[in-house]
Amino acid sequence: MSFSKFWVGKRVVITGHTGFKGGWLALWLWTLGAKVYGYSLPPPTEPNFFSAVNLQTCLEDHIVGDVRDYASISKVMLQIEPEIVFHLAAQSLVGIGYKDPLTTYETNVMGTVNLLEAVRNTPSVKEVIIITSDKCYENREWVWPYRETDTLGGFDPYSSSKACAEIISSSYKRAFFKSKVALATARAGNVIGGGDWAQDRLIPDCIKAFTSNKPVILRNPHSLRPWQHVLEPLFGYLILAEKIYSNPDKFSGPWNFSPYAETGDATVYDVAKLVADEWEGVHILKKTEESNTFHEAAVLRLDNTKAVTLLNWKPKWSLKEAVKETVKWYKQYYAQEGVKDMKEFSIRQISEYMDTPSS
Numbered sequence: 001m002s003f004s005k006f007w008v009g010k011r012v013v014i015t016g017h018t019g020f021k022g023g024w025l026a027l028w029l030w031t032l033g034a035k036v037y038g039y040s041l042p043p044p045t046e047p048n049f050f051s052a053v054n055l056q057t058c059l060e061d062h063i064v065g066d067v068r069d070y071a072s073i074s075k076v077m078l079q080i081e082p083e084i085v086f087h088l089a090a091q092s093l094v095g096i097g098y099k100d101p102l103t104t105y106e107t108n109v110m111g112t113v114n115l116l117e118a119v120r121n122t123p124s125v126k127e128v129i130i131i132t133s134d135k136c137y138e139n140r141e142w143v144w145p146y147r148e149t150d151t152l153g154g155f156d157p158y159s160s161s162k163a164c165a166e167i168i169s170s171s172y173k174r175a176f177f178k179s180k181v182a183l184a185t186a187r188a189g190n191v192i193g194g195g196d197w198a199q200d201r202l203i204p205d206c207i208k209a210f211t212s213n214k215p216v217i218l219r220n221p222h223s224l225r226p227w228q229h230v231l232e233p234l235f236g237y238l239i240l241a242e243k244i245y246s247n248p249d250k251f252s253g254p255w256n257f258s259p260y261a262e263t264g265d266a267t268v269y270d271v272a273k274l275v276a277d278e279w280e281g282v283h284i285l286k287k288t289e290e291s292n293t294f295h296e297a298a299v300l301r302l303d304n305t306k307a308v309t310l311l312n313w314k315p316k317w318s319l320k321e322a323v324k325e326t327v328k329w330y331k332q333y334y335a336q337e338g339v340k341d342m343k344e345f346s347i348r349q350i351s352e353y354m355d356t357p358s359s
Contacts, residue, residue, distance in 0.1 A: 006242050008033035011124075013082040015039045015067055015115060016089035017059070020196040021131070023049040025086060025234050027343070028350055030058035032238075037080050039063045039073060040089055049195030052333060053343040067111035074118040081124035084241055087115050088131045090162075095200045097158030108161035109168070116172045119181060127182035127244050129237055130169045134189040134226075134258070134302050135159035145261070145301035148187075148254040166254065173252060182248030186237055188257045189302055192271075192322055193230035194329020194346065202268055206275045207330050210282045221269035224299050226258050228315065229322035231353045233257040236313045243311060251310070258302035263318040263359060265301070274320060278327035314358035325349060 012029055016022040017038030029036050037060050043050045056062045061080070065072045067089045077085075090108050091097065097104040112130065119125045137146045138153025152167065154160030166185055173183040192203045200219070209216040236257035244251035258264070266274075276282050307313045317325065332345050 003032055003238065003242070005033070006245070007238075010034045010084055011037070011080065011082045012084045012086065013037045013039060013077065013080055014086045014088060015073075016087070017055070017062075018043040018048070018050045019088060019092070020049055020193070020198065021191065021230055021234065022086075022088040023053070023055055023195065024193065024230050024346070025088070025237065026055060027053060027058060027346060028231075028234060028238070031347055031350060035060045037061045037063065037076075037082065039065050039067075039076055041066060045197040045199075047197055047333075052195055053346050055343075057343075067114055068106050070114040070117065073114050074121060077118040077122040077125070081122070083124060083126045084245070085115070085119060085125055085128040086131065086237065086241070087112065087128065089115075090131075091158065092133075093198065093200060094135070094156055094158045097156055097161070101157035104157045105161050105164075108158070109164045112165040112168050116168065120172070120176050125181055127184075127241060127248065129241055129244075130165060130183070130185045131237070132165050132185050132187050133159070133162040134187050134256075134300055136162040136166050136187060137300075138163075139300055141299055143299065143301075145258070145303035146256070147303045148256055148306055179248065182244040182252050184240055184244055184252055185254045186233065186240065186257060187254065187302065188233035188236075189226045189228065189300065191228055191230040191233060192326050194326055194333065194349070195342075196230075202271060203275060203326060206272055206279075210276075210279050211334060216272055216276075216282075218268055218272055221267065221272075223268050224265060225268070225271075226261070226264045226301055227266055227271055227319050227322065228257075228259040228264055229317050229325060229353070231350060232259065232315055232317065232322075235316075235353070236307055236311065239311050239313050240307075255307050255311070256302040256304050257307055257313065258304045259315045259319070260304070260359065261301065264315065266319055271319070271323065274323040275327060278324055279331075316353060316356040316358055318359070325353075
């Protein structure tokens with residue numbers, strides 16, 4: 001599937017555009033001809049994708065703001081008058097959720113409320129896509145993948161805050177939006193790709209170690225996860241946004257975007273080994289005992305049947321291909337020492353992804 005001219009000239013707001021996923025989404029929308037506006041805190045890490053690709057040059061406006069500030073987000077929405085809103089601003093790490101639950105809930109719960117309330121009071125908005133997480137499900141540690149109809153929950157503050165965001169979104173859809181604003185939520189698992197330097201994430205941990213000539217210390221090396229390149233769920237979000245625009249009754253609601261188990265499931269150790277093999281000449285230190293001081297699910301899978309069947313979305317890159325493309329991005333970045341050709345390199349990866357047949 002390739003995109004039509006749907007996005008040309010569309011006014012789009014992305015919250016969290018300075019983050020990893022939000023940055024890639026903003027860049028992709030810009031290549032499709034959308035007028036992209038970003039609302040976010042400053043980039044959360046240094047280095048970061050936002051600066052690496054000089055993303056600010058792709059935006060109609062780069063607005064530094066906090067979704068916990070309702071007056072601010074409401075004012076911005078009324079000024080921009082967007083048609084489409086992607087909400088990615090969030091506290092996105094399980095570990096930080098344990099260390100700072102208050103900020104996690106303020107951002108992920110009340111931030112979602114503030115965004116949806118701002119949407120409710122902005123007549124121009126036709127649709128909103130709320131990005132949550134695979135961790136919004138009540139995880140029973142079973143082998144079966146979770147479907148969109150399964151129970152929401154969450155053991156830890158981050159996971160439960162994402163379940164809350166799902167419940168809030170459903171409430172706003174039924175209580176306020178009805179046929180006025182199309183609303184969907186999107187749930188994806190572990191995503192990898194160039195430009196992520198977040199704390200306590202596997203690929204960033206590997207890259208930081210490799211570029212410092214240090215061994216990688218793995219948390220929970222035996223944990224099994226579905227892994228996918230960041231472009232996979234973003235492709236799903238874009239398809240969903242296009243379809244829901246003209247048919248909200250059919251496409252509103254929750255959606256899973258995940259790889260097939262046979263091509264995307266792997267343990268933390270196996271993924272780290274793939275990254276090391278692609279990087280070449282590095283060593284991995286595998287911890288034999290779980291090193292987390294907090295609970296984290298050992299097994300978590302999503303069922304992508306709904307997206308595959310109704311959206312005609314299908315994964316394109318296997319885990320091995322996703323790792324290869326991810327490492328290529330970082331090698332290019334460090335070889336060029338951050339020279340501003342990373343925008344063109346990233347756009348080329350998007351183009352290559354789109355040219356790849358679905359699996």
